Amino acid sequence: MKKIMIRVFKILLIISLLQLILFASDMKTITWEFANEPPTSFEKNGKYVGFGIEIIKDIQNKMPQYKHQLRMVGNYKRLVKELKYGSLTCAINLFKTKERLEYMYFSKVPIFFSFDLQIVLRKTTFEELGKPKKISLKQLLNMKNLKFGTSFGRTYSKNIRNILKEYEGNSNIFSYAQSNVASSLLKMLVRNRFDYMFLYPEEAFYLSKNIDKANDLVTVPIEETGSFSHTWAVCSKNEDGQIVANNITTILEELRKEKKYMNYYVNVISKNLHSYYKKHFENTYLKIYEQ
Known part of the structure; x- marks a missing residue:
């Protein structure tokens, strides 16, 4: 049994x-x-x-x-x-x-x-702009002497998308197909490949610990965005x-x-x-x- x-x-x-x-x-x-x-x-x-x-x-x-x-x-x-x-x-x-x-x-x-996007730029550029508490993205894009670096294929909040569409084709906008989105662009900014870029606060907090010369960079809120996305x-x-x-x-x-x-x-x-x-x-x- x-x-x-x-x-x-x-x-x-x-x-x-x-x-x-x-x-x-x-x-x-x-x-x-x-x-x-x-x-x-x-x-x-x-x-x-x-x-x-x-x-x-x-x-x-x-x-x-x-x-x-x-x-x-x-x-x-x-x-x-x-x-x-x-x-x-x-x-x-x-x-x-x-x-x-x-x-x-x-x-x-x-x-x-x-938190919504902020503009990241070198301290020297920040000082040349008068150390603003907020920055108008439209105003920056109208400054032909300043180059804007962005990630190809990355999409942002509606207000930012509308502004970028308005300035689409501008000779001072450069898109890069980087694999490590924020880190790669930030290194290029430090090396003077362009003058400003987008960054979220959490990216800034993390990357500031891992990028050389991060202390030479400044983040500034964008006038055309809200506080959150x-x-x-x-x-x-x-x-x-x-x-x-x-x-x-x-x-x-x-x-x-x-x-x-x-x-x-x-x-x-x-x-x-x-x-x-x-x-x-x-x-x-x-x-x-x-x-």
Whole structure:
């Protein structure tokens, strides 16, 4: 009798293992793609790290019905192309534009809520401009003697997009297809390849510790922007992508209520910004919902 029971147990175990194998083989794989953009997402010591990667992992843990793989694609031009043609590709930290809505499904709540762009320039340029507390981007772009460096394929908030479109084709605007978006451009700024660029406060906080001559640079708020901007999670525009994007929305609605979610960003900005950010996170960000 005991031998029979052991045989039955072994048979049931084999059947269970076969079912698990068959289930796993039927699971669809989500490819999570991201730009090389410290401190949000980047590679360090052979591992993908950054607060954006942590959020992706939190989402993945809530979606056990899928297999998941991470892939760093370098810059935003490549990332957008992969989303457009990928079978089931998702990404984080993208602004919503009319063009992108044609080939991406967006989460209905934003994934990131961050301080808006600032202008970064060398101290000498800052002093020549009179040490302004804020800078008009339009005014800078009208100064033909100053060169503006930007990342090819990277998209910004609506106000910034409209201004850049207005000045599209200007001879003093230079776009670079760099793999490490902010870091590469910042090094070029230090080497006088151009005179100013965009940078987010979290990028400035991180890169100031890792770039030579960072003390020779100054960040200044842009007159034409607000205090904050928000970006979204996106997926390929097909049936599977729509299902996953909807799942991400549901997951984010719960995850964003957790204290650690807010702290992912708080931990990469300077302390003087913490209380201001926390207030707007709770009063503004958590209420944003777009169909």
